[in-house]
Amino acid sequence: MWSPRRLTRSPIVLVIVLILSVALASPQAIAGTFTLQLENDRIANTDRHYTHGTRLSYVSDGLRDEIPWGRDLLQWLYPFDPGADARVGVALGQSIFTPDDIAASELITDDRPYAGWLYAGLSLHVEARRRLLGIELDSLDTMELNLGVVGSYSMAEEVQKLVHRIIDVQRPNGWGNQLRNEPGVLLVLERKWRPEPARAFGMELDALPHAGISLGNVDTSGSAGAIVRIGQGLSVDYGPPHIRPNLSGLTAFDPDQRCTWLPGNVPCAWYLFGGVGGRAVARNIFLDGNSFRSSHSVDKENFVGDAQVGAVAVIDRLRVAATFAFRTREFEGQEQADRFGAISLSVRF
Numbered sequence: 600m601w602s603p604r605r606l607t608r609s610p611i612v613l614v615i616v617l618i619l620s621v622a623l624a625s626p627q628a629i630a631g632t633f634t635l636q637l638e639n640d641r642i643a644n645t646d647r648h649y650t651h652g653t654r655l656s657y658v659s660d661g662l663r664d665e666i667p668w669g670r671d672l673l674q675w676l677y678p679f680d681p682g683a684d685a686r687v688g689v690a691l692g693q694s695i696f697t698p699d700d701i702a703a704s705e706l707i708t709d710d711r712p713y714a715g716w717l718y719a720g721l722s723l724h725v726e727a728r729r730r731l732l733g734i735e736l737d738s739l740d741t742m743e744l745n746l747g748v749v750g751s752y753s754m755a756e757e758v759q760k761l762v763h764r765i766i767d768v769q770r771p772n773g774w775g776n777q778l779r780n781e782p783g784v785l786l787v788l789e790r791k792w793r794p795e796p797a798r799a800f801g802m803e804l805d806a807l808p809h810a811g812i813s814l815g816n817v818d819t820s821g822s823a824g825a826i827v828r829i830g831q832g833l834s835v836d837y838g839p840p841h842i843r844p845n846l847s848g849l850t851a852f853d854p855d856q857r858c859t860w861l862p863g864n865v866p867c868a869w870y871l872f873g874g875v876g877g878r879a880v881a882r883n884i885f886l887d888g889n890s891f892r893s894s895h896s897v898d899k900e901n902f903v904g905d906a907q908v909g910a911v912a913v914i915d916r917l918r919v920a921a922t923f924a925f926r927t928r929e930f931e932g933q934e935q936a937d938r939f940g941a942i943s944l945s946v947r948f
Contacts, residue, residue, distance in 0.1 A: 631659035631686070634850040634945040638842050638924075642940025646769065647699040648711060648929070649937060651759070652842040654692035658724065658851040661686060673725070683727035686851060690720040690745075692842065695755045696885045699934075701771040709932050712895040713777035714885045715755020716817065718747025718785070724849055736794040739837050739849060741811075743787040749817065749884055750780030779892050783884070785815040787843060789822075796833045803833045809846075809876075816890045818844065818883055824876020824905070832856040832868025832913070839872065839911050839920035840943050846876045846907055850945060852918050861914065868913040876905045886930050898931040909941075916947040 638652040661684035662669050669685065677683035698710035722743040729738050747753070756774040763770055789811030796805035808825040824846055826838050834855060838848030854866035861867060880901055888896030909922035922941040929937070 630948055631657055631688075632851040632945050632947050633657050634840055634943055636692075636840060636842055636850075636941065636943040638845070638939055638941040640937065640939040641768075642923070645938065646701060647697060647937070648933075649694070649926070649939060650697050651695040651762075652692065652941075653694075654690055654842050656688055656690035656692075656720075656840075656850050658688035658722070658849065659686045660851070661726075677725065677727045679729055680727040683725060686724040686726075686849075688720075688722040688724065688743075688850070690722070691718075692720070692745075693717045693753065693755065693758065694842065695759055697759070697771060698773065701773060702769055704772040704775065706776045706895060707773065708895070709897070711886055711897055711930055711933075712888060713756075713771075713774050714749060715751075715753030715758075715777070716747060716749050716783060716885070717753035717755070718745045718783060720745040724851070731792065734794060736792050737834075739791040739793070741787065741789045741791075741849070743785075743789075743843075745783070745785040745787070745815075745817075747783045747817075748780060749783050749889075750778050752780050776895055778884070778894050779889050781816070781884070781889050781891070783815070783817040785813060785817040787811060787813050791837050791848075793834075793837055796828075801831070802829060803831060803870075804829045805833050807838055807848075813844065816882070816884060819881040820844070820878045820883070822876055822878045824874060826872050826874030826907075828870040828872045830868065830870025830911075833870055835868035835913050836911075836918070838874070839909060839922060840945070841907075841922065841924075841941055844878060844905075845924060845941070846874045846905055850943075852913060852945060852947070854913050854915070858914075865915040866913070867915070869911065871908075871910050873908045874906065878903045878905070883929070900927070900929055900931065900933075903927055903929055918945040919943070920945075 636654040663684040673683045694716045696714040698707045725740045791809040796803035806827045810823045812821050836852040840850040841847040858867035886899040888894040904927040907924040911920045920943045926937040
């Protein structure tokens with residue numbers, strides 16, 4: 600039964616109130632991490648399907664001590680951990696999808712549609728310490744709401760044609776067949792776990808499992824997976840940041856270990872990683888087509904797997920992450936699995 604008490608516990612209400620509080624707070628309260636993410640399949644020497652993604656985001660530092668009532672609210676929501684902390688974030692992103700043959704101007708009925716997705720996002724991230732199956736570990740709860748548009752208003756056609764002209768590669772000629780304009784809503788709820796790493800010979804090793812759901816006309820799916828990391832200073836983050844639905848960590852990072860081999864003894868961390876994940880897909884607008892209007896579509900695969908390998912380096916206030924990703928076939932008739940590269944640059948202020 601609905602009640603005002605239940606409403607005040609809603610994560611949606613919490614993220615809105617926190618963001619408004621940050622906006623009205625002192626300049627010190629907006630310290631955080633800015634991240635630029637680029638994903639592109641030309642790194643894998645292809646130009647098809649999920650062909651490009653760009654995302655610029657900001658995630659605040661912990662707000663527990665910056666907002667007077669923040670500590671009490673977090674203790675109420677996470678009574679098992681009096682030290683739970685919250686961050687809020689905003690983002691702007693664009694993703695571009697094309698069929699395999701971008702030279703053709705006619706509709707390719709057996710390949711995925713041309714489509715673009717331009718969106719803005721709000722997010723809430725709560726870090727807490729909890730016990731799971733008798734093991735003490737850190738957890739990260741994420742709620743992310745993305746609002747945007749699919750179709751020509753996403754400006755994907757203009758962006759891809761401009762970039763292809765600049766780098767002098769094949770012009771995409773089939774954008775006249777792209778999905779129709781449609782408002783997009785995507786709500787992502789996810790939890791990650793981070794146990795204490797195993798340590799030996801100055802190195803650390805851990806595994807970060809995660810599970811989540813996505814809801815909306817853009818994507819409705821459930822996901823689960825894990826990444827394994829080996830390196831030093833693994834408490835710096837929850838894995839490398841990627842553009843969803845790829846396996847993603849938090850864009851913020853907090854190095855707490857010093858590198859004696861660097862000038863100035865500055866904070867640093869590094870690791871190599873590999874990850875796998877699976878998604879059960881009920882809806883994917885970029886394959887199923889428009890929700891309320893007739894459009895090109897293909898028969899999607901309901902189960903999709905992802906794998907990734909890469910490296911992350913953190914020096915003081917800078918983090919660089921590089922990833923090579925593999926994705927199984929997403930629709931019936933797709934001839935090959937997809938692969939693409941990703942790079943992200945994060946700076947703390």
